[in-house]
Amino acid sequence: MDTKEKINRKVSVAPMMDCTDRHDRFFLRLMSKNVMLYTEMVATKSAIHGDRNKILSFSPEEKPLALQVGGSNKRELAEVAKIAEDIGYDEININLGCPSKKVQKNKFGACLMKEPDLVAECINSMVNSCKIPVTAKTRIGFDQTENFDYLHNFISKMNSAGCNTIILHARKAILSGLSPKQNLNIPKLNYQMVYDIKNKNPNLEIIINGGISKIEEINNHLKKCDGVMIGRSIYQNPYSLVEIEKEIFKTKNNPTREQVVEKLLDYLKKEVNLGTKVNHIMRHTVGLYHGQVGSKDWKRYLSDNMMARDSDFQKTKHIMTIVQNNEKANQANS
Ligand SMILES: Cc1cc2nc3c(=O)[nH]c(=O)nc-3n(C[C@H](O)[C@H](O)[C@H](O)COP(=O)(O)O)c2cc1C
Known part of the structure; x- marks a missing residue:
């Protein structure tokens, strides 16, 4: 081919x-x-x-x-x-x-x-x-x-x-x-x-x-x-x-930011188990809420936590709380 x-x-x-x-x-x-x-x-x-x-x-x-x-x-x-x-x-x-x-x-x-x-x-x-x-x-x-x-x-x-x-x-x-x-x-x-x-x-x-x-x-x-x-x-x-x-591509059913983070966290767990540092992955996500309500909270969460011990970051509850709060705030805002 x-x-x-x-x-x-x-x-x-x-x-x-x-x-x-x-x-x-x-x-x-x-x-x-x-x-x-x-x-x-x-x-x-x-x-x-x-x-x-x-x-x-x-x-x-x-x-x-x-x-x-x-x-x-x-x-x-x-x-x-x-x-x-x-x-x-x-x-x-x-x-x-x-x-x-x-x-x-x-x-x-x-x-x-x-x-x-x-x-x-x-x-x-x-x-x-x-x-x-x-x-x-x-x-x-x-x-x-x-x-x-x-x-x-x-x-x-x-x-x-x-x-x-x-x-x-x-x-x-x-x-x-x-x-x-x-x-x-x-x-x-x-x-x-x-x-x-x-x-x-x-x-x-x-x-x-x-x-x-x-x-x-x-x-x-x-x-x-x-x-x-x-x-x-x-x-x-x-x-x-x-x-x-x-x-441009007329794609339907695109993921929300929450769905993106969920999938990325699965990847992160897998990668951390292989020895990758959390911040090597999460640093690329700083702009995820660019121009959105909650952008500052997201950036603050990342800067406070992504250098933490990898095993701590894997307790993903807090990150999903931030994401869900942002999601609600942006829906209310639109
Ligand atoms: C941080 C950074 C790193 C870059 N590294 C490369 C590179 O490795 N190879 C390359 O061809 N261009 C590199 N570029 C240039 C970009 O590929 C692109 O040509 C340039 O940023 C202009 O596009 P933009 O205005 O959409 O950013 C880099 C640009 C930036 C900002």
Whole structure:
């Protein structure tokens, strides 16, 4: 079966270091069956030589799931693509957008936009080593280069090498002088550049990313691109995934926050028994009541309790009381 046909990338959650780990992805999946999920970036050397169970494992519930890799050594990238396929990932994505100093020093991320031929070679060796789709996530430019022809040429080379899906963060990367955080805010968003790339390359799957949060925005971008990738706004307000399910995927019978917490607590019990720390799971849920009555109570409960001894947190009565109170207060409020 051709896995390339199966992946729905209409809406995806962006790869985010220290955020989209396996616990976060499990939590997000409780609210959305249809969005595509990505791991945090994993360096090729870590994937090959590190503790694979720790770095690459995931729960089957997280699928469909892409592994994002950082690297520029084609042999290593090919090896990681094969490992990803063997472990059961649905896609392998190469990071060509991270501007951090450390990443540049190791020659991966956004600095590779300067080397389209090397990127094409890397993609080609990944494509030849696995059957899952090889995709790329990049920016629309770097430093002084924010130029349609340059980007189009870069993308054409990746496409000729076998990559049919490109995720475009619609702002350029500044490779020196800005921190990674500033690089997510200071360079101006240029959605038009992404639309122009899609128009010029109708056969490519173009996913737009950067500064998107509202349903109306998603719908507008979907008129011009094949998919939308959302990062920070979903991490800050994870229950917005339920709205995405309702409005974009027309899913009925979505879970309440109470049902989400109940399921997450089952997962937590299982994980804690395997040695996972409570806060490694619960820290991702801080935004669950974003914009709702009881948000402060929820955050306070978590900050007071999630560092407590794991065995204490398992007495889940208190947490369900907070959740049920919040649920009632919000129903009364609506
Ligand atoms: C905390 C954080 C970590 C990130 N880590 C990665 C990463 O590992 N790989 C990557 O390609 N992009 C990473 N990004 C960039 C996001 O994937 C995304 O491109 C960016 O946040 C813009 O989308 P947004 O405006 O919807 O957040 C990160 C962003 C944030 C905020």
